[in-house]
Amino acid sequence: MRPKTLIPLTRVATYHRTVAASAERVWENVRDWEHLPWLHDSSFSSIECLESGEEGWRARVGLHPSSAGREILLELVIDAAASRYVSRVVEGQGARTEIWTSVEPGGDSHTKIRVEFWLPDVDPVSADALGRVYTELYSRLWDEDEGMMIRRAAELAPRPRSAGQPQRCLALGPLEELRARLPLLIELAGRRFRVVEVEGRLLAHPVRCPHRLGPLEDAAVEAGVVTCPWHGYRFDLRTGLSCDGRGLRLDRAPEVRVDERSQVSLSF
Ligand code: FES
Numbered sequence: 005m006r007p008k009t010l011i012p013l014t015r016v017a018t019y020h021r022t023v024a025a026s027a028e029r030v031w032e033n034v035r036d037w038e039h040l041p042w043l044h045d046s047s048f049s050s051i052e053c054l055e056s057g058e059e060g061w062r063a064r065v066g067l068h069p070s071s072a073g074r075e076i077l078l079e080l081v082i083d084a085a086a087s088r089y090v091s092r093v094v095e096g097q098g099a100r101t102e103i104w105t106s107v108e109p110g111g112d113s114h115t116k117i118r119v120e121f122w123l124p125d126v127d128p129v130s131a132d133a134l135g136r137v138y139t140e141l142y143s144r145l146w147d148e149d150e151g152m153m154i155r156r157a158a159e160l161a162p163r164p165r166s167a168g169q170p171q172r173c174l175a176l177g178p179l180e181e182l183r184a185r186l187p188l189l190i191e192l193a194g195r196r197f198r199v200v201e202v203e204g205r206l207l208a209h210p211v212r213c214p215h216r217l218g219p220l221e222d223a224a225v226e227a228g229v230v231t232c233p234w235h236g237y238r239f240d241l242r243t244g245l246s247c248d249g250r251g252l253r254l255d256r257a258p259e260v261r262v263d264e265r266s267q268v269s270l271s272f
């Protein structure tokens with residue numbers, strides 16, 4: 005797959021996989037540089053994008069362990085006509101390494117990928133071991149990416165319309181019993197929400213991030229702020245607004261009421 009005209013490198017392994025998502029989701033993921041230190045937080049510690057577009061991106065990427073201050077300059081170049089892309093380490097540890105990936109569409113729910121790992125200055129004695137390291141790393145990265153693509157495809161799929169009027173309120177029982185069940189996931193009006201307590205106040209928030217529909221049901225909440233695990237965008241649950249300057253807003257959530265008999269209910 006790697007053009008022969010390029011500088012000589014050694015291919016240490018080839019990784020094949022069928023991803024349970026459409027090629028559209030795969031290409032979207034390839035262009036999405038922002039998820040590296042969040043979705044792949046065990047491999048990457050930071051990213052600073054220098055340029056990005058339809059043809060790829062170029063970024064300074066922090067590697068774990070971050071305390072060692074290891075950073076590489078990484079570029080990803082897409083050859084859409086050939087349905088492939090290359091990730092190239094331009095500077096830093098592993099400079100000149102090239103990882104070539106071809107993408108073969110297979111329908112709405114599967115895409116074949118083939119990844120070749122090309123390294124400079126490889127001692128033939130250590131080539132197989134290096135190949136195993138890269139294969140294991142990419143197997144984990146693609147597991148994480150695949151989970152994201154499957155979830156996003158499910159969120160994008162049209163929802164069946166429920167017959168009749170959607171339910172607008174929900175009784176959650178006595179306050180003290182509810183507190184013991186927090187955080188609590190509930191469904192109302194065909195959408196899912198999480199009920200949490202922030203500084204003594206009960207709040208409900210949607211479990212879908214407004215950025216790229218990331219999952220908020222298990223997302224960390226600190227001082228009333230939820231952080232999305234896909235790209236790290238943050239939202240204040242008291243207002244629903246971005247609190248990192250990104251100008252987004254969580255979908256509307258039901259109001260939580262506690263009546264004079266300490267019974268809790270949610271309603272739109
Ligand atoms: S989906 Fe991107 S930050 Fe939530």
Ligand SMILES: [Fe+2]
Pocket residue numbers: 033039040043044145149
């Ligand atoms: Fe990824």
